[in-house]
Amino acid sequence: MKSEIKNPYALWLNQARFLSTPVKKALAEGLHGAANIYRANPMELASANLLSEEELDNLILYQKDCRPEDLADELRKKAISFVSVEEDTYPTRLREVIDHPYGLYYRGQLMSNRSRAASIVGARKCSAYGYSTAREIGYLMGRTGFTVVSGMARGIDSAGQEGCLEAGGQTVAVLGSGVDVIYPPENKSLYERILEKGCVISEFEPGAAPVGKHFPQRNRIISGLSDHVIVVEARVRSGSLITAQMACQQNRNLLVVPGRINDPMSQGTNHLIEMGAAIIPSEERLIEKLSEEAGMPLNLSPVKKPSLTIREKCLYQCMDYYARSGEDLLNESGLSFRDFLEAIHLLSEKGLIREISRQHYVKI
Numbered sequence: 001m002k003s004e005i006k007n008p009y010a011l012w013l014n015q016a017r018f019l020s021t022p023v024k025k026a027l028a029e030g031l032h033g034a035a036n037i038y039r040a041n042p043m044e045l046a047s048a049n050l051l052s053e054e055e056l057d058n059l060i061l062y063q064k065d066c067r068p069e070d071l072a073d074e075l076r077k078k079a080i081s082f083v084s085v086e087e088d089t090y091p092t093r094l095r096e097v098i099d100h101p102y103g104l105y106y107r108g109q110l111m112s113n114r115s116r117a118a119s120i121v122g123a124r125k126c127s128a129y130g131y132s133t134a135r136e137i138g139y140l141m142g143r144t145g146f147t148v149v150s151g152m153a154r155g156i157d158s159a160g161q162e163g164c165l166e167a168g169g170q171t172v173a174v175l176g177s178g179v180d181v182i183y184p185p186e187n188k189s190l191y192e193r194i195l196e197k198g199c200v201i202s203e204f205e206p207g208a209a210p211v212g213k214h215f216p217q218r219n220r221i222i223s224g225l226s227d228h229v230i231v232v233e234a235r236v237r238s239g240s241l242i243t244a245q246m247a248c249q250q251n252r253n254l255l256v257v258p259g260r261i262n263d264p265m266s267q268g269t270n271h272l273i274e275m276g277a278a279i280i281p282s283e284e285r286l287i288e289k290l291s292e293e294a295g296m297p298l299n300l301s302p303v304k305k306p307s308l309t310i311r312e313k314c315l316y317q318c319m320d321y322y323a324r325s326g327e328d329l330l331n332e333s334g335l336s337f338r339d340f341l342e343a344i345h346l347l348s349e350k351g352l353i354r355e356i357s358r359q360h361y362v363k364i
Helices: 008-014 021-030 034-039 042-047 053-065 068-077 128-143 156-166 185-196 214-224 239-249 264-274 283-294 310-316 326-333 337-349
Strands: 081-084 103-108 117-121 147-150 171-174 198-202 228-231 253-256 353-357 360-363
Touching: 008 021, 008 034, 008 068, 008 081, 008 103, 021 034, 042 053, 068 081, 103 185, 117 128, 117 156, 117 214, 117 239, 128 147, 128 156, 128 283, 128 353, 128 360, 147 156, 156 171, 156 185, 171 185, 171 214, 185 198, 214 239, 228 239, 228 264, 239 253, 239 264, 253 264, 253 283, 310 326, 310 337, 326 337, 326 360, 337 353
Parallel strands: 117 147, 117 228, 147 171, 171 198, 228 253
Antiparallel strands: 081 103, 103 198, 353 360
């Protein structure tokens, strides 16, 4: 995997842990770039009037002890790229966010500033219906040429990104860890697929652990990279609602999938609807809303439907978006036990159904 680091001086400034992000950005603006900060003498640094005495002392030592090219070489060995606000390839939408990161680490292909983007977020412990819905929306986004942005978390995030990849679309995973730390670990396969058709991105240095405080912080990047933020399922107090709140602050288009009023996983989304978020009543209406926002009709790429045998069709017709037991499906389909097992296996392989608990299946 190729590593791209156009500005080692920006990487050097970004990894000055004793400076806050606002100070880094102010210094880079005041001294016209990280390269000038690295080359500045103590008097020039002090005259910027942006550093405390302790910060100034630390920066002078940092100039002497740390070489930008050494840091760049370390990233190249790990096949990790870096981009800063000093470069044109830094995401334009994110640059508009007041508290945007000075620099970003990434693996894969950085999202084009010309591409349309929508984030799909929601509960980690989602329902089978929520999982299927997120996957379908992700698939739809992929077919319309949207880049899907999410956090690669369990549940809704993963489902939306998987759906986008199934449609041949591009997706971006924003991590609450270093880009070389796969979290959750069971998403290793998804992580690798994302790198083939998109990128994994983080403001945290390589090797950074997925600690709790990182996730609310990374949520502003998820919404910041997007034109639209789609919430599928969420509790009232959740990271997804933090992302939704940030989306409103960033003037992003907030769209919500409604849920049952007695379902804890729908209390957060229904609250957002009550507060004025737009409802997604159907896939057709979602396309209409996105077309209205874009000021042009969105074209869907052709669907590649897998061919099914008579037995597979028979069993698939019995499936629902809510879990059904294998025993019920066997009885309703009228298949022999052997044919039933074969059809279950083939439908799973084709990505049409999913076993969500022991011998309980749902449509995808």
